[in-house]
Amino acid sequence: MTEKIQHALSESKTARWIALILISSTMFFAYFFVDVLAPLQELLEKSPTFWKPEVFGMIGGGEFVLNVVAGMLIISGIILDKMGIRFTLITAGLTMVLGASLKYYALTEGFTQTALASFLGSFISGIPASAKLAMAGFAIFGVGVEMAGITVSKTIVKWFKGKEMAMAMGLEMAVARLGVFAVFQLSPVFAEMGGPSKSVLMGLIFLCIGFMTFFIYTFMDRKLDKQLGEAAQLEPEDEFHLSDLGKIFTNPGFLTIAGLCVLFYSAIFPFQKFATNMLSSKLDISLKEASAYFSYFPIGAGLLTPFIGWFLDKKGKGASVMLYGAMLLVVSHLIFALVPAESFNTAIALITIVILGVAFSLVPASMWPSVPKIVEARYLGSAYGCIFWIQNIGLMLVPMLIGWSLSASNPGVSEQIAAGVEGAKYNYMVPELIFAGFGVLAIGLSIVLRVVDRKKGYGLELPNKK
Numbered sequence: 001m002t003e004k005i006q007h008a009l010s011e012s013k014t015a016r017w018i019a020l021i022l023i024s025s026t027m028f029f030a031y032f033f034v035d036v037l038a039p040l041q042e043l044l045e046k047s048p049t050f051w052k053p054e055v056f057g058m059i060g061g062g063e064f065v066l067n068v069v070a071g072m073l074i075i076s077g078i079i080l081d082k083m084g085i086r087f088t089l090i091t092a093g094l095t096m097v098l099g100a101s102l103k104y105y106a107l108t109e110g111f112t113q114t115a116l117a118s119f120l121g122s123f124i125s126g127i128p129a130s131a132k133l134a135m136a137g138f139a140i141f142g143v144g145v146e147m148a149g150i151t152v153s154k155t156i157v158k159w160f161k162g163k164e165m166a167m168a169m170g171l172e173m174a175v176a177r178l179g180v181f182a183v184f185q186l187s188p189v190f191a192e193m194g195g196p197s198k199s200v201l202m203g204l205i206f207l208c209i210g211f212m213t214f215f216i217y218t219f220m221d222r223k224l225d226k227q228l229g230e231a232a233q234l235e236p237e238d239e240f241h242l243s244d245l246g247k248i249f250t251n252p253g254f255l256t257i258a259g260l261c262v263l264f265y266s267a268i269f270p271f272q273k274f275a276t277n278m279l280s281s282k283l284d285i286s287l288k289e290a291s292a293y294f295s296y297f298p299i300g301a302g303l304l305t306p307f308i309g310w311f312l313d314k315k316g317k318g319a320s321v322m323l324y325g326a327m328l329l330v331v332s333h334l335i336f337a338l339v340p341a342e343s344f345n346t347a348i349a350l351i352t353i354v355i356l357g358v359a360f361s362l363v364p365a366s367m368w369p370s371v372p373k374i375v376e377a378r379y380l381g382s383a384y385g386c387i388f389w390i391q392n393i394g395l396m397l398v399p400m401l402i403g404w405s406l407s408a409s410n411p412g413v414s415e416q417i418a419a420g421v422e423g424a425k426y427n428y429m430v431p432e433l434i435f436a437g438f439g440v441l442a443i444g445l446s447i448v449l450r451v452v453d454r455k456k457g458y459g460l461e462l463p464n465k466k
């Protein structure tokens with residue numbers, strides 16, 4: 001069957017790239033929404049929301065709560081394997097729009113007048129009602145965005161297996177990172193027009209456009225399946241068996257990559273949520289300026305990722321590339337942590353952002369195309385679901401840890417900011433040392449991965465293209 005798919009698609013190169021553009025576009029809008037509040041931390045700390053750093057961090061982690069605690073990512077993998085790509089893309093798109101709508105509603109003035117707001121404000125008084133509803137919405141959105149992520153990965157394998165797979169995955173990530181670039185540029189601008197709720201509303205509108213591009217793609221997917229015949233969907237090799245979960249979780253290569261994944265991404269995505277405030281504090285510049293500087297991080301990483309993918313397709317060295325990425329991760333976070341504010345300037349900030357950006361292209365470009373090398377194609381979708389699930393545990397907990405460490409290492413600062421005291425700002429040394437610590441552990445696991453690869457013969461150092 002795999003040969004049949006490859007044969008059919010090798011005749012349709014244009015279709016392959018159009019499919020990639022459509023599914024990547026949705027990821028652009030999805031990643032835009034993910035970080036829509038990231039540049040607005042300080043605004044949200046003030047009236048009317050009064051979200052302290054712990055609350056802000058908690059909402060950041062909230063994206064992953066249902067995926068982790070309710071096991072929604074594992075369920076999403078099963079839905080993907082059982083119901084197929086089209087059903088899962090539509091479900092993911094609708095879930096994202098539903099969750100985003102709730103998050104928007106939580107920030108509107110209308111919500112503050114409702115009985116729901118009074119009810120949500122009546123318990124755990126340290127967390128405002130708006131934050132509780134926003135977190136619920138973001139958790140629902142999180143189910144959709146991760147479901148979309150694993151479905152997009154499986155879709156790329158479906159169209160690009162045996163061809164430019166790493167490059168296609170790199171391009172998809174590049175487009176998603178462009179969404180992060182756009183949000184760091186635009187969210188503060190929208191917030192100037194109408195506060196954080198305006199930014200979230202714009203994100204919601206963009207997500208609706210993203211839903212449409214997923215929807216349009218489903219017609220291509222249907223056409224492709226028709227071309228291949230009904231048998232394509234009934235082939236036992238595409239079926240999910242619960243026992244496959246056991247195989248996945250006892251595979252040493254999978255466990256090492258999953259560990260590396262959670263450590264690496266824990267030092268990237270949660271950092272993204274605090275980076276604007278960190279740069280603004282350390283460089284003593286406005287949030288808007290800091291956000292504009294930081295926007296070059298995802299775009300730089302995004303632009304580089306397809307080239308690394310192209311290199312990996314041709315030359316290999318995937319496991320080594322992950323190790324180099326982990327090393328650069330440590331270097332950049334140590335600079336942010338240890339260079340004192342008096343010596344820290346725009347040039348150092350930009351160079352450090354570039355180093356982190358290179359790390360952020362090396363690791364994803366090599367990690368995701370490595371997964372098909374360590375697990376059987378039969379349960380690849382579930383393997384992506386499981387690896388995302390493990391990663392989401394870190395992404396859920398780390399923003400809370402960082403928010404807490406920021407407050408704990410800066411006693412009284414949160415109160416000063418909420419009271420509008422001029423010049424009040426956070427020192428990010430402790431959170432940055434935590435991020436660097438994740439990088440050190442990731443270096444250790446990258447070395448283990450090279451050993452496991454040599455022992456098991458996964459071929460992680462070999463080119464992807466046959």
Ligand SMILES: NCCCC[C@H](N)C(=O)NCC(=O)O
Nearest residue numbers: 034146149173269364388391
């Ligand atoms: N805040 C976005 C989280 C996306 C996580 C997703 N599971 C993932 O790892 N995607 C791959 C990537 O490099 O973006």
